[in-house]
Amino acid sequence: MLPFFSQDHSALQAQVRLWAKNNLFAGHESEDDLDQRARDLIKQLGIAGFLKHAVPRQFGGARKQVAARDLCILREELARGDALADTMFALQALGSFPITLAGSAAQKQNYLPRVASGAAIAAFAITEPLAGSDVASLQTTAVRQDEQFVLNGTKRFISNAGIADFYVVFASTAPEKKAKGVSAFIVDANTPGLAVTEKTKVLSPHPIGVLEFTDCVVSQSALLGAEGEGLKIAFETLDLLRCSVGAAAVGFAQRALEEAIQYSKARRQFGRAIGEFQGIQFKLAEMATELEAARLLVYQAAWAYDCGGEEPKQKSSMAKLYATEAAQRVVDQSLQIHGGTGVVVGNIMERLYRDVRALRIYEGTSEIQKLVIARELLK
Ligand SMILES: Cc1cc2nc3c(=O)[nH]c(=O)nc-3n(C[C@H](O)[C@H](O)[C@H](O)COP(=O)(O)OP(=O)(O)OC[C@H]3O[C@@H](n4cnc5c(N)ncnc54)[C@H](O)[C@@H]3O)c2cc1C
The missing domain is CATH 1.20.140.10 (Butyryl-CoA Dehydrogenase, subunit A, domain 3)
Structure with a gap:
């Protein structure tokens, strides 16, 4: 047992280690149909109760607050078995933690329980063709029109592109303010004006691709946190x-x-x-x-x-x-x-x-x- 663990952590480690041994170590025949395998893994991880560690208890999660040690234990043991299982778990946390941090009560209630059960797949979209390490230079815009925002721009290298049920998207609501003008939005995958225009093949099986926003209209209720708080x-x-x-x-x-x-x-x-x-x-x-x-x-x-x-x-x-x-x-x-x-x-x-x-x-x-x-x- 590591000095940084409580008994809870050791129990979680033993549980996920055994699960991974029984479910992941046999390997898989082919790397085809990656999206289906990713969806199946989300279901399995949901049934096993592991996705609960991505959200707080009040919204179907395992603990009062999402804990870094839980995420690390799960990722270490899942990665030991199968990279895609690790990826799918990690993305539920990455794509939902912005909502845990800044969501309204309604947003949390709508998304987090579904993330915890595996009923919804999450994604986090910040990277763009011209904004990688320098994320503050992102060019996607979200222009306010009365009670709505209109999104335009391109995101690339977005994990879960094409299989996510919602994307947390970072776009500029005030380009002149640069980093302080970036805001976050929750965009449901079926929103008109949002298209997955490329499924990118990478070295290790990983569902990832390009998102295109073309006059994609979301209501004000999709804004996550306050305007300008995105970064x-x-x-x-x-x-x-x-x-x-x-x-x-x-x-x-x-x-x-x-x-x-x-x-x-x-x-x-x-x-x-x-x-x-x-x-x-x-x-x-x-x-x-x-x-x-x-x-x-x-x-x-x-x-x-x-x-x-x-x-x-x-x-x-x-x-x-x-x-x-x-x-x-x-x-x-x-x-x-x-x-x-x-x-x-x-x-x-x-x-x-x-x-x-x-x-x-x-x-x-x-x-x-x-x-x-x-x-x-x-x-
Ligand atoms: C498998 C995978 C999954 C991903 N999933 C997501 C996702 O879900 N959502 C999302 O938004 N993004 C995602 N990304 C994007 C990822 O976060 C970016 O690729 C990463 O931030 C680097 O950006 P870039 O590729 O544009 O490289 P660049 O920023 O163009 O960097 C190119 C090189 O220059 C170096 N460099 C840049 N700036 C400096 C500096 N100031 N000093 C020294 N060196 C520097 C970099 O270290 C790198 O070696 C994913 C990427 C991969 C590969």
């Missing part, structure tokens, strides 16, 4: 989720280490198991040490978020930066230990090699995490 809502959402990206990385790295240990014992060359060579032993020792350091950083950051520890923002950036970079190294070393077998399409290492990569990019690249850490150091 504050977005950044506070990412403050919760950031360390959980590190947790998913830890899950991939844990699986890679387990696979490497097994393979080192089973594979024989030069008349002995390759695990008997010191060159392989050093790799395993380095992998296990990096993994442990990553895990401690992740759960320390999650504990700081949940319990009001010092500098949670800096800690979660450190956790995301270190865990995602370390996981990449661990997965790479494990694949090396597997030799040619590791690059065979369909081999678990080939899959993990692809699964781990995007974590260093989304929700703030490694470079952006370094800027956040340095800003805190120099302020």
Whole structure:
């Protein structure tokens, strides 16, 4: 049991670990029909009760407040089994936490219980073709017309594009105010003027695509929080989720280490198991040490978020930066230990090699995490 865990956390970890072993470890035959597999996973995660950890108890959730440690435990164990299961869980939290933070009573009542049960799939749409790391430069506009807003613009790299039931969309209601002019809206997927114009194929199976808003009219009741509060809502959402990206990385790295240990014992060359060579032993020792350091950083950051520890923002950036970079190294070393077998399409290492990569990019690249850490150091 980690020092940052209570008994509740250990129980949740045991529960999701067992569930993942029974439901995810067998793998899946093909990567076709990704959207259907994503929908099925949401149903399964809802039935298992895991999605309740994405919303507060008052709206069907597990705890009074959404807890970073719960998200991290779930993401670590799900990622260890199947990247898509981790993605689907994480997006329910990412797409609904803005509503938990800033929603009206009616908005919370309408969306959060459905997120918790899996009846509705959530999405978070901020990135644009010309606004990635620099989200404040986003160009999508929402122009007020009496009791309504008219949205125009393009969002890209939006996870759950095409399968989400609603999108939390960030658009400028006052472009002249730049970052302070961005507002958040909840846009139902069937709203006229909203179209999914591309399903983007990425390295690891992940439902993602481009949204186009063309004179898309939403009522004033779709505004989330006050006008101009959009980026504050977005950044506070990412403050919760950031360390959980590190947790998913830890899950991939844990699986890679387990696979490497097994393979080192089973594979024989030069008349002995390759695990008997010191060159392989050093790799395993380095992998296990990096993994442990990553895990401690992740759960320390999650504990700081949940319990009001010092500098949670800096800690979660450190956790995301270190865990995602370390996981990449661990997965790479494990694949090396597997030799040619590791690059065979369909081999678990080939899959993990692809699964781990995007974590260093989304929700703030490694470079952006370094800027956040340095800003805190120099302020
Ligand atoms: C799998 C996946 C899922 C995603 N899901 C979502 C989603 O659900 N919703 C959503 O809104 N977005 C999503 N994104 C988008 C993601 O958040 C962006 O890709 C990310 O923020 C980086 O933006 P960019 O790709 O435009 O890169 P850019 O910002 O163009 O960066 C390009 C390179 O320049 C570097 N760079 C940029 N600025 C600086 C700087 N100041 N100093 C040093 N280096 C810098 C970056 O680190 C990077 O290496 C997803 C992306 C991926 C890959």
